[in-house]
Amino acid sequence: MTNNYVGKRVKRTEDPRLIRGLAHYVDDVALPGTLHVTFVRSIYAHAKITGIDTSAALSTPGVVAVYTGQDVAGKIGPVPCASALPELKVPDHRVLATDKVYFVGHPIAAIVATDRYAARDAVDLVMVDYEELPVVTDVEQAANGGPVIHEAFGDNIAYKLTSGEGDIDAAFTAADRTVKQRILHNRLAPIAMEPRGVLARYFPGEEELTIWSSTQIPHLMRTQVALMIGIPENKLRVITPEVGGGFGSKLNVYSEEALLGWIAMQLGKPVKWIETRRENMQATIHGRGQVGDIEVGFKNDGTLTGLRYSVFADLGAYHQLLTPAIPTLTGLMLSGAYKIPAIQMNITGCFTNKMATDAYRGAGRPEATYVVERALDLVAAELGVDPAEVRRKNFPSPDEFPFHTATGLDYDSGDYETALNKAQEIIGYAQLREEQKKARDEGRLIGIGVSTYVEICALGPSQAMPAGGWESATVRIEPTGKVTVLTGASPHGQGQETSFAQIVADELGVNINDVTVIHGDTGVVQYGIGTFGSRATAVGGTAVFVAVQKLKEKAQKIAAHMLKADASHILFEGGKYSLQAAAAASATGVSEPVVPVGQAPAGALPEPETDGKSNLTIQDIALAAHLAKDLPPDTEPGLSATYFFEPKNFTFPFGTHIAVVEVDHETGDIKFLRYVAVDDCGRVINPMLVDGQVHGGIVQSIGQAMYEEVVYDEQGQLVTGTLMDYAVPRAKHIPNFELDRTETPSPVNPLGVKGVGEAGTIGATPAIVGAIVDALAPFGVRHLDMPVKPENVWRIINGN
Amino acid sequence: MIPAQFDYQAPATLEEAVSLLASDLDGAKILAGGHSLIPAMKLRLAQPQLLVDIGRIKSLAYIREEGDEILIGATTTHYQLESSDLLQRICPLLPDCAKSIGDVQVRNKGTIGGSLAHADPAADWPAAVLALGAELVLVGPKAERTVKAEDFFVDLFTTDLQPGEILREIRIKKPSGRFGQSYQKAPHPASGFAVVGIAVHLGLNDDGSCKAAAIGVTGVDVKAYRAKGVEAALSGTTIDDDAIAQASLHVCDGVDPNSDLYASSEYRGQLARVHMRRAIQAAKAKAQ
Amino acid sequence: MKLEGIHQLDAPRERVYQCLVDPEVLQRCIPGCERLEKTGDNTFAATIRAGVGSIKGVFNGTARLEDLREPEHLRIVVDSKGAPGFLKGSGDLDLEHAENGTKVNYSGDVQVGGTIASVGQRMIQGTAKMMATQFFTSLNAEAGTQAGEPPPQHGFFRTALRWFSGWLRNIFRKH
């Protein structure tokens, strides 16, 4: 009779409101008297501000206030950077530029007006005098004597870091051969469907500030904004209504969030700012942006001996919340799915005159997987063996787990070969290679790319995290028997309102429709960390799961009391507490109704009804717990449990992606013929959500591999400033995905789940590029940089 | 993303629209589907004082046969052209071209007249109307005049429309005899506009040889143009693969192909040649 | 962005050169130039209403003539700003005798910033090409008159522009 929601393709409870346009995003929250904010942003990438004249703007009808960097200096603290790396240079990042601008889109002044139109009109009336300074956009030029961005630092190097274990020199000495490749990771724009948005309201009487923000981290943001603007944290409430995607871009604390809060306090009126798509391209973090050299040593039989990756990370002009930390995640994952005795990563993090890079779906791990997988393809090419075989050769076997890597990690569990075998089987690998040969003979350019990835998820143990790696949950059964779940995670498209409800409904034996998952309101939910790093289910879901167990323990005690039996004799099944058969006979007083005595006053809740025998529903218990007329001694009234789950380790999902493409030799166009992905994300709560995550991830990988690139010209102008030029993949660019799974539970959490939010962006890119490179192998090509555009392909085919 | 202030009028008749437009030659702009003008206004790159919305003049949207002509009203949407059974039967190039434009939302709002008047160098319609030898009917405050498509496109975003004039109708001679048509396009992955767009109308003799070819090219130059070199090279041939390949090489004659972030001049030239060949082949294949 | 091109004009080199350094002629030739005032030796303040089709913007700025070597060379340096962004650059013009007039080689470097840079990527090159063509078309008409003669009429420009852009070969590359 127990429900069986977990493991089923339960439809997303979020979707009806989303599909019908009934959901509420920040911009849908309408407060009377709201003022609107727009920003004057720099049109230069690097310049001194020699003057700002706001008088014309101020005299525009409707304009209430204009704030410049000088106006807020000393009143709002710097935009926070949470990464603590040794000797990291952290520029003073003010919410508005004061004397200099460092990138196109750098906010200079905030205009507040009675409507968005007046606020926008006034932007053109703020006269900013600039004195241009030399610009540096190329990361290597920035590192090597280019114009210095933050003068106080003397150079553009924010930090240097070397990481890894094992004797790297010995590893290369032991190698029979080596391959080397310079590899570029194109800068990407996350392009959440809903751009950022902030609404702030201040009640001067209560001294309470409420900020609605489209963020992935309401709790962390609240702490940071409270510090920035100097309001007591307990007087600040952050609410994230519906959030239309984040992909890491809203895992941040932005200037605008603090500034809006501060302005609301100054003016005592609600203020709203909704980011435009152009602002979103310019002033919301970008992702990736690395250029590095990978070098791999290996034996003639394909055994890897060592790996070295030296990388320049393009950090942009300032550090946002995690900017400098992202490349270090690349370092962690450089062992990929392989046994590599020695690994070394050298990072040089550099300032450039661009928007900051930070976490974008995958956040440092796609870079690692990409270089490792590209390197494995190079090894295969060098040895003339099939790329799948080189991989197979270097997998740790399932009994080698927990598997320690030379990057210092302990992979929790894995069975890499089974996933590879399954993917090869589905696609018919051996036959496919035959067909490829035949096609080549006919002059067709067909390529097959294989990627066997591992990723790091469930971020993570607090030890390894800048601001705590745990997650929290409260599960509560209301007097009417409805179940409320409060999670510290902040789902924004992933579907945890559904999957957490599945977990809870199964555990409590209630209907899934009786479970509501609440998140993203610091006034309602206990502190939490948020949704990012594929952590929400593995860490947040576990917190929910354990909280339910705690709640059930208490309910069991109350049930025993009500059934006048020993708790150990109570059986909970299908949402009902009952006396175990054997115990029932020996129990005393079972026949007496266990209804609390006393007459209920008018309007009181109905008394819980027992069947007078041996059965109580969890709802009965909840009501009894709230009425609290007859509870076991030492039992608190109410039926609620809270748990903060601290994971002992990360989790390490893995899988195999195989892409098959055909290249048009006249135009260089690339067409997908097949795409197979076998992912292992541990135990699956909802296969449909997992499929959705994998689909979206692969799509973004296709974007990175073939279309997307944030381009700044030499002067630091963002020339891909709109979606007319920046190509996010559309439905017509996407092949049919053939998805399958293996399930290797994680020992790290009781649910056995690992996480799947980023798998697609991590596993797919190397398979796609590998396939394109393979298609062009007849032309001697071994590597191509992303995005692989038709023109590049055409040039290769035509030898220029 | 918020336009500057403007006035708005939705006249019920074309005459009214013409006189509204004449009331402010410098500041008034016609609004049709708004799918080119409004984005520009939102970026404040265009700041008209007055929008004269001709989208509500019912009588301006039509597709009909009259004598040996096909008449298309200026505010006929891309979707209406795409889904016209009549055109599918007598001039399939038009629906073919229409369905390659943007996405469904754009096709539901955007109009053929707006596209032609806007003269985006990468718009699809200009290629099609050139290949069909269309005539455009323009009405001004004083008179109505007819311009050949070939003379209509003057330069980048510049047409022969004079201040105060409205494009009212597109007229196309009904294709007759043995013919085949095709529109081939390399769309930009972000905008969907044509990196290269080739519209081919191929008239055949009874023996299957080429009687006359008319070919419009868009995306390649600052404005759409007739590929006269290709047309001439094709004329009289048996349109075998070799003739097609040879003729296609002339697509960029006298033109220095555009270059942008997505496609260099050289590559765009290559795309033009390849799609030209494919378009001619497809047109030939469709000729009964 | 690098710009390069060759334009063939009908007038003799000396006459073309004269036109190129005459602010009144320049004002008439620069597309959309509403104001060109001398502010010093070879320096000017300018207002240009630049645009294509429905896309328009007003730019205010300065222009300077440099490196004047009559009649074979000069450089124009412009720096202007407007609501749609900024536009600045410099161009070298080399005038050569040609059979029926003058061959003008120009090469320059143009930078645009602001809205036009971030949204007009695919249009910038075409716009520059068009404006150069318009400029030289007008210049050709101007140079066709004698100094002191009344300037050619605007209507003529349009007609001229059509045939001019039709046959004029323009070598124009982005590097």
Ligand SMILES: Cc1cc2nc3c(=O)[nH]c(=O)nc-3n(C[C@H](O)[C@H](O)[C@H](O)COP(=O)(O)OP(=O)(O)OC[C@H]3O[C@@H](n4cnc5c(N)ncnc54)[C@H](O)[C@@H]3O)c2cc1C
């Ligand atoms: C996302 C997107 C993708 C697109 N993709 C493509 C594509 O792939 N291919 C393509 O060709 N186009 C594409 N377009 C452009 C689209 O087709 C436009 O609809 C079209 O270019 C303009 O038509 P409109 O009716 O919207 O004109 P409007 O935007 O209303 O007007 C455009 C201009 O023409 C003038 N005008 C309009 N009608 C008349 C008239 N009858 N007489 C005189 N002047 C007039 C207006 O004053 C204005 O200056 C796309 C647009 C968008 C937004």
